[in-house]
Amino acid sequence: MKKETLKSLMHFTPWERRGIVTFLVLIALVRLLPSVVAHFEEEPAPLDTSLLEAAFVELEAKLYADSLAQAKKQLPNYSRGRPSKSVGHSTKPTTEPEDSRGVHAPAFPKRTDRSIEVRIDVNTATPEAWLQLPGIGPTFSKRIVKFRDALGGFYAVEQVAETYGLPAETYQAIRPKLHVSGGVKTLSLNKASDAQLAAHPYISKQLAAQIVNYRNKVQPITSDSIFLKLYFMDESQLKKLKPYIEY
Numbered sequence: 001m002k003k004e005t006l007k008s009l010m011h012f013t014p015w016e017r018r019g020i021v022t023f024l025v026l027i028a029l030v031r032l033l034p035s036v037v038a039h040f041e042e043e044p045a046p047l048d049t050s051l052l053e054a055a056f057v058e059l060e061a062k063l064y065a066d067s068l069a070q071a072k073k074q075l076p077n078y079s080r081g082r083p084s085k086s087v088g089h090s091t092k093p094t095t096e097p098e099d100s101r102g103v104h105a106p107a108f109p110k111r112t113d114r115s116i117e118v119r120i121d122v123n124t125a126t127p128e129a130w131l132q133l134p135g136i137g138p139t140f141s142k143r144i145v146k147f148r149d150a151l152g153g154f155y156a157v158e159q160v161a162e163t164y165g166l167p168a169e170t171y172q173a174i175r176p177k178l179h180v181s182g183g184v185k186t187l188s189l190n191k192a193s194d195a196q197l198a199a200h201p202y203i204s205k206q207l208a209a210q211i212v213n214y215r216n217k218v219q220p221i222t223s224d225s226i227f228l229k230l231y232f233m234d235e236s237q238l239k240k241l242k243p244y245i246e247y
Contacts, residue, residue: 118132118133118177119177119178119179120132120133120174120177120178120179121179121180121181122144122148122154122157122159122160122178122179122180123148123153123154123180123181123182124181124182125145126145127141127142127144127145128141129141130144130145133173133174133177134170134173134174135167135169135170135173135174136170136174140163140165140166140170143163143164143165143166144160144163144166147162147163147164147201150199150200150201151184151200151201151202151244152184152185152186152187152200152244153182153183153184153185154180154184155180155183155184155243156180157175157178157179157180160174160178184243184244185244186243186244186245186246187200187244187245187246188245188246188247189211189215189221189227189245189246189247190215190220190221190222190247193212194208194209194212195208197211197212200244202237202240202241202244203241204232206232207230207232207233207237210230210231210232211230214229214230220247221247222247223247224238224242227245227247
C-alpha cells in the first residue's frame with residue numbers, strides 16, 4: 001500500500017513535468033543573473049594601440065620610400081642626395097678653372113637700371129635721350145627741349161624744373177642724372193625786336209614793349225641800373241635774365 005502511494009506521488013503527468021523543468025530553468029537563471037550582470041558592468045579593458053602605431057610607422061616608411069623612388073625617376077642626376085654625372089659633363093673634380101666651362105648658371109637677362117647709368121647733358125640731349133630717364137615720357141621730353149630752345153639753352157640744371165607741368169618729384173628723381181655744359185644764346189636789349197624779346201620765356205609781352213619804348217624814347221639800356229628803372233623789371237627778374245641779355 002505504501003509503495004503504491006509513493007509511486008503515485010512520484011508519477012507526474014506530461015504537463016506537470018514541463019512545469020517542473022521550466023521552474024528549474026527559472027531557478028538556474030535567477031542564480032546566474034547576478035554574475036552575468038556583474039560581467040557586463042565591468043569597465044572595458046584599455047585598447048592596445050601598439051599594433052596600430054606599428055602599422056602607422058610601417059605605412060609612413062613605405063610612403064617615404066615610394067616618394068624617393070619617384071624623385072629618382074623624375075631627376076635622373078639624383079643619387080644619394082648628390083648630383084651624379086650628367087650627359088656631356090666631365091666626372092673630374094671641378095677644382096681647375098677649365099673644368100667649370102661646361103657648367104653655366106641659368107641664362108637670365110642682366111637687369112639694367114637706366115636711371116642710374118644714364119647721364120644727360122641738358123643742353124644737348126634730344127627728346128629721345130630724355131626718354132631714358134624715369135618719369136619722362138614723350139610729352140615731357142619734347143616739352144623740356146622746346147623750353148630749352150626758347151630760352152637759348154640752360155645755364156643751370158635747376159631750370160629744367162621750370163618746364164611746364166613737370167612734377168617736382170619727377171625732377172628730384174632725375175636731378176642726379178643731369179649736368180649742364182656750353183653757353184646760352186643772348187639777346188641785345190637795344191637791337192632785338194619786340195617779337196624777339198617777347199618770345200623769350202623770361203620776358204613778358206609787357207616787358208618787351210616797355211624795353212623797346214624806353215630805348216627808343218628815353219635812352220639805350222646800357223646797364224643793370226638802367227634796366228631796373230623799367231616798371232616790369234625787378235631784382236629777381238634781372239637775376240634770371242642776366243645770362244641771356246647784353247646791353
